[in-house]
Amino acid sequence: MTAVPAAAACERLAVAYRLWAMPSSPPHSSLADRDLVAGAAGGDERAMAGLYDRYGQVLYAVAYRIVGERADAEEVVLEAFAQAWRDAPRFEAARGSVAGWLTMIARSRALDLVRARSRRDRITTAAASARPDAPLAMGEVRPDPSAGMDHSERRREVRQALEALSAPQRQAIELAYYEGLSQSEIAERLQEPLGTIKTRIRLGMQKLRDALRPFYFEPGP
Amino acid sequence: MSHPEPESPRDLAAAYALGALAPEDARRFEAFLAGSPETQREVAEYRDVAALLALGGGEAAPSDDLRQRVLARVAETKGVPRRPPRARGRAALWVALAASLTAVLGLGLNLRSAQGELRDLRELLADTQGRLAAREATLNAIFEPGVQMYQLTATGDPEPGIQLFYDRQRERAIIHGFRLREVPEGRAYQLWFIRDGKPVPSVTFKPEADGHARVEQIPVPTGGDLSAAAVTIEPESGSTQPTMPIKLVGPLKRS
Numbered sequence: 001m002t003a004v005p006a007a008a009a010c011e012r013l014a015v016a017y018r019l020w021a022m023p024s025s026p027p028h029s030s031l032a033d034r035d036l037v038a039g040a041a042g043g044d045e046r047a048m049a050g051l052y053d054r055y056g057q058v059l060y061a062v063a064y065r066i067v068g069e070r071a072d073a074e075e076v077v078l079e080a081f082a083q084a085w086r087d088a089p090r091f092e093a094a095r096g097s098v099a100g101w102l103t104m105i106a107r108s109r110a111l112d113l114v115r116a117r118s119r120r121d122r123i124t125t126a127a128a129s130a131r132p133d134a135p136l137a138m139g140e141v142r143p144d145p146s147a148g149m150d151h152s153e154r155r156r157e158v159r160q161a162l163e164a165l166s167a168p169q170r171q172a173i174e175l176a177y178y179e180g181l182s183q184s185e186i187a188e189r190l191q192e193p194l195g196t197i198k199t200r201i202r203l204g205m206q207k208l209r210d211a212l213r214p215f216y217f218e219p220g221p
Numbered sequence: 222m223s224h225p226e227p228e229s230p231r232d233l234a235a236a237y238a239l240g241a242l243a244p245e246d247a248r249r250f251e252a253f254l255a256g257s258p259e260t261q262r263e264v265a266e267y268r269d270v271a272a273l274l275a276l277g278g279g280e281a282a283p284s285d286d287l288r289q290r291v292l293a294r295v296a297e298t299k300g301v302p303r304r305p306p307r308a309r310g311r312a313a314l315w316v317a318l319a320a321s322l323t324a325v326l327g328l329g330l331n332l333r334s335a336q337g338e339l340r341d342l343r344e345l346l347a348d349t350q351g352r353l354a355a356r357e358a359t360l361n362a363i364f365e366p367g368v369q370m371y372q373l374t375a376t377g378d379p380e381p382g383i384q385l386f387y388d389r390q391r392e393r394a395i396i397h398g399f400r401l402r403e404v405p406e407g408r409a410y411q412l413w414f415i416r417d418g419k420p421v422p423s424v425t426f427k428p429e430a431d432g433h434a435r436v437e438q439i440p441v442p443t444g445g446d447l448s449a450a451a452v453t454i455e456p457e458s459g460s461t462q463p464t465m466p467i468k469l470v471g472p473l474k475r476s
Contacts, residue, residue, distance in 0.1 A: 060283040061275035100268030176241035205235035216269040
């Protein structure tokens with residue numbers, strides 16, 4: 001195949017389409033995310049199974065990256081799906097995607113758990129290198145043969161997009177998303193001007209958005 | 222809070238989606254967000270980006286039984302008691318539960334007592350979850366596009382206040398009062414809407430011991446010129462005309 005831009009674009013679209021149409025357990029494999037949430041809102045527990053099949057690993061990855069321990073990460077996932085089940089009737093598609101909604105729930109629960117560990121040291125990069133069960137830095141790879149393959153293409157794209165950021169941009173985004181720090185707190189921790197941190201986050205997220213738009217978990221409304 | 226340089230609220234969309242705004246900044250941004258569908262779409266897209274970030278951290282996988290545990294938790298949350306296993310995947314869960322209870326007995330604890338405690342804890346959990354769900358529903362209502370917040374203020378030490386969230390589309394309002402003083406026995410605060418210069422009676426309410434009060438789904442009178450809202454102290458059953466001086470007042474002008 002000739003590597004012309006149009007062909008590359010078609011291939012990228014094909015990959016994106018394939019990712020959107022990710023396989024999941026029947027009978028919900030053909031349903032859109034929003035349909036699954038609507039099913040859950042109507043009391044259909046199988047819809048939650050469908051959501052877990054699509055996003056269980058993603059939520060676990062968010063939780064594990066934040067809490068750094070397998071058992072805690074799994075508890076976070078349990079809590080997150082239980083909350084999603086309760087909140088499903090109030091989910092509004094116009095406010096964002098199901099993936100964004102679910103991951104924000106998991107992130108909040110994970111940060112709550114970390115904050116509750118008042119007597120434990122915060123997870124640090126140094127600890128990560130010394131502790132095999134520690135969280136990974138963004139872009140760092142720890143192959144796990146048991147991990148599903150559904151997200152492999154998307155993982156690659158996310159890693160490439162993250163690598164394309166400057167290190168300070170990546171660091172600012174990481175501190176915000178995974179440690180729950182506000183821009184002011186990041187500025188204080190890094191001893192940088194607040195305006196600099198704001199710019200890093202804004203530009204970094206813009207770059208990620210531009211690079212990852214074809215790889216969102218589901219198409220926009 | 223201070224900003225070294227002026228910035229457009231839309232510049233904060235990425236930080237908001239990332240959860241990087243301080244609470245006060247987040248509240249201000251949400252007030253802006255409610256009236257900006259374009260920014261709402263931007264935030265939604267940045268949340269999609271944030272959702273993908275987790276995939277940049279490696280391929281750690283959860284336990285194989287997590288799916289089953291999630292579904293069990295969902296069923297518990299729904300309040301439907303799970304039956305002993307007939308399906309293959311549930312066996313491990315019930316075996317584990319049975320083993321736990323056996324261990325409890327082995328430790329000399331009374332099973333009935335343990336079950337009672339478990340029931341109490343579940344009731345407490347359900348109650349807490351209900352409260353959180355109600356609070357989240359309130360927040361969702363407040364953040365509906367087009368909902369505007371107005372302040373009803375008063376003098377006093379400490380200074381009481383009421384935030385009135387007005388959903389013009391649904392003609393409903395939510396009020397959140399704070400630092401409100403207790404009212405005498407048989408009395409309550411009453412809300413009034415000022416329409417065409419005349420007071421229209423609305424709900425009565427009493428503050429909690431901590432001075433907070435919240436009333437939702439308040440019908441807002443339609444037609445005419447709605448210029449302000451006010452609060453007086455009236456008999457508990459409410460009045461058709463204000464009988465006491467105004468305690469708090471604020472304009473309801475469309476911004």
